[in-house]
Amino acid sequence: MEHETLAMEAADVFYGAAQALHGVSLSVARGEVVALAGRNGAGKSTTLKAMSGLLPLSAGVLRLDGKALSTPTPEDMNRGGIAYVPEDRQIFPTLTVEENLAIAKVVRRGGSTWGVDDAFALFPRLAERRRALGQALSGGEKQMLAIGRAMICAPRFLLLDEPMEGLAPNIVSGLVESIRSIVATGVGVILVEQNFRVPAELASRFVILDSGRVGWAGDKAALETDTARVSSLLSGTAAT
């Protein structure tokens, strides 16, 4: 699975005339967790949206398993095994937990055997809440539902935008364990958070965006030795 990768190379991304990403490169292999951090507005969400086909690249290229994709759509990326869990989680408020999960079966990749019960096995709390409406869920339950729903699409790569944001510490540790078990099945994860506090438990590679550019990148050993540079790039984020 090592040759199975999702990569963005030297990407420029614009919103109208405003350039949000300047030559950003980022890649993830199956079974690997890459943490992406940076201050508010650094370009983290833009990077995930570009990697899931939701925003076009003005320059640079997306590659799946080494192969360049020209103007990929979100549907192409879904078919290629990329699942994106946005920061707002996009839970349908007036559908039940079970219905929110069942909807994902519509866009499930061919050959996937993942179903609603697998999402319940990954997150037993969701099984207890199966008849609750989306709008009645706690923040942690919504995040479990968003990840469980993404897993039904049988992703090879899971892009998570600030999944731990606003969650209580005991919920965060439960999510860390769930993400660990997802990764153990061979899924590659890009984990966006404002800092590396929680991602350090999961990731083996770390990237910091600074005003739309890669400001720093390194492995765990580099993260531990390059503390001054890392904390200056992350200063101003919550609880660095």
Ligand SMILES: Nc1ncnc2c1ncn2[C@@H]1O[C@H](COP(=O)(O)OP(=O)(O)OP(=O)(O)O)[C@@H](O)[C@H]1O
């Ligand atoms: N829809 C949009 N239209 C115009 N500019 C945008 C839009 N979305 C983001 N931007 C701008 O692009 C830049 C990168 O934003 P992005 O949301 O990717 O940052 P981020 O690192 O995810 O921040 P946060 O931690 O606040 O989620 C910012 O300058 C932001 O103002």
